Amino acid sequence: MKKVSLAAVLAAGTVALAACGSGSSGSGSDGDIMIGSVHPLTGALAGVGALMNDGAKLAVEDVNADGGIESLDGRKLTLGEGDSKGAADTGQSEAQRLISDGAVALVGTYQSDVTANVSAVAERSRVPLVIDVAVDDSILEQGYKNTFRIQPDATSMGADGADDLIALAEANGKPVKTVSYIHIEGAFGQSVFDAFKERAESQGVQVLKEVTYPGTNFTDATTQVREAAAGNPDVIVATGYYPDQLLVAQAVKALDPDIDALYGVANGAFDDGSFPNDAGAAGENVLSANYHYGATNDEVADIRKRFEAEFGRPMETASVLSYQAVMVIAQALEEAGSDDPEDVRDAIAEIEVEDPLLAFDGPITFDETGQNENATVIVMQTKKGKVEQVFPDEFTTSEPVYPAK
Numbered sequence: 001m002k003k004v005s006l007a008a009v010l011a012a013g014t015v016a017l018a019a020c021g022s023g024s025s026g027s028g029s030d031g032d033i034m035i036g037s038v039h040p041l042t043g044a045l046a047g048v049g050a051l052m053n054d055g056a057k058l059a060v061e062d063v064n065a066d067g068g069i070e071s072l073d074g075r076k077l078t079l080g081e082g083d084s085k086g087a088a089d090t091g092q093s094e095a096q097r098l099i100s101d102g103a104v105a106l107v108g109t110y111q112s113d114v115t116a117n118v119s120a121v122a123e124r125s126r127v128p129l130v131i132d133v134a135v136d137d138s139i140l141e142q143g144y145k146n147t148f149r150i151q152p153d154a155t156s157m158g159a160d161g162a163d164d165l166i167a168l169a170e171a172n173g174k175p176v177k178t179v180s181y182i183h184i185e186g187a188f189g190q191s192v193f194d195a196f197k198e199r200a201e202s203q204g205v206q207v208l209k210e211v212t213y214p215g216t217n218f219t220d221a222t223t224q225v226r227e228a229a230a231g232n233p234d235v236i237v238a239t240g241y242y243p244d245q246l247l248v249a250q251a252v253k254a255l256d257p258d259i260d261a262l263y264g265v266a267n268g269a270f271d272d273g274s275f276p277n278d279a280g281a282a283g284e285n286v287l288s289a290n291y292h293y294g295a296t297n298d299e300v301a302d303i304r305k306r307f308e309a310e311f312g313r314p315m316e317t318a319s320v321l322s323y324q325a326v327m328v329i330a331q332a333l334e335e336a337g338s339d340d341p342e343d344v345r346d347a348i349a350e351i352e353v354e355d356p357l358l359a360f361d362g363p364i365t366f367d368e369t370g371q372n373e374n375a376t377v378i379v380m381q382t383k384k385g386k387v388e389q390v391f392p393d394e395f396t397t398s399e400p401v402y403p404a405k
Contacts, residue, residue: 032078033069033339035060035329036098037322038091038108038118041083044216048242048268048318049110052132053081054311055319056107058303059326069330071337077330084114092117099125104333104341105348107325110318112136112188119147128345130328132321135266136187140369146345148366150324150358151291152375154188154266158195160377161265161289165235166203168287168379168391172402174260176235180209180228182221182248184240192239192266208233213244221247222255229257237263238270245269246278253282260403264288271380271387273314283382285404287390290377293320294359295389295397303357317358324357328364359395 037056040049060077068074080103082094091114095106099121106122106129109115115134122129123144131139131149135157140149152160169176179200183189189212197207208231211224225248228236236259238248246269252262263286264270269279270288279286293315294300303323307315315323332347333339353364362374379391381400388398 036103038082040086043086051319052322055322130325148370154191159199162199221251225251241268
């Protein structure tokens, strides 16, 4: 995947500013208020990208059906759609286009490298970006004031994923002592792995092997799984996106190593609603530590029901996060009483969303870096063709199976 230097992004952002005038672009004093959505709508990740865009679209529809932004005389929202095509430079240019078209805030983008470029554009243009999905720590380590993230970051996902695995295994009388780890190349996979390894080894769990695979043209995980299994680990841990992690699960089933569990961390496949059907027997009892929609939340159940009725597909966690990101911006617009992007940014920085749609403890609030202070992961497991929440107890919809043969 082509990457663009930060200098190039900032330079391009200067061009975008010249086109749109300033960060106070707004959408006009009495017209619709545009929120820009940047996701991979074409390419290898188009499936999840389209779901996320539709999640943002449903949120806009719900705000409008509820009367619009009351503090702005009921003005309606509109969604500006941008297609990153899964490429960082394309996502950058799409963000610039949406800002030039009048977007007062952005949501996106699913991929960390795309989000890094879009966040630089948002900073230069003084337009807030609410990240729905993108875990790389470095995105919020730039000192930016206009980027906010709802989900956990890579470090917390890796560290919490290690904690949950150790606690789950001990609670079921089969402590984990060794793991091997398979992850996608690049900042996303590496940062999650590094955090997992540090936390696991601090608690006496040995990471025997780190096995990586390329982010493109990956069609068979047999070699990687065989290498991971060679050290006879108790657990194989895996991080990556949907297509490649489906291959990992299938390879584990085919090779049948003597392990207690296949355990995903920040895994784009193992807790996806399509995974049980796509994986078949290879998916049964697979575990996944990830952020997840609140499966015990009645409001979430209603939103997901309406989403499937309108769009003809189940609403996955990433799509719920896009919905949530738009709702954060809508609440900020309401509280700011202004569609000036800088006023919206200030309102987001001070916001408290009391009833998050994800399985989090506490409200959505952002620290000085823009990270949601209460974001966390929970553990899911594929059981009898369904993804169940199995750990910790306050979020469970089913008891865990462990060892997860």
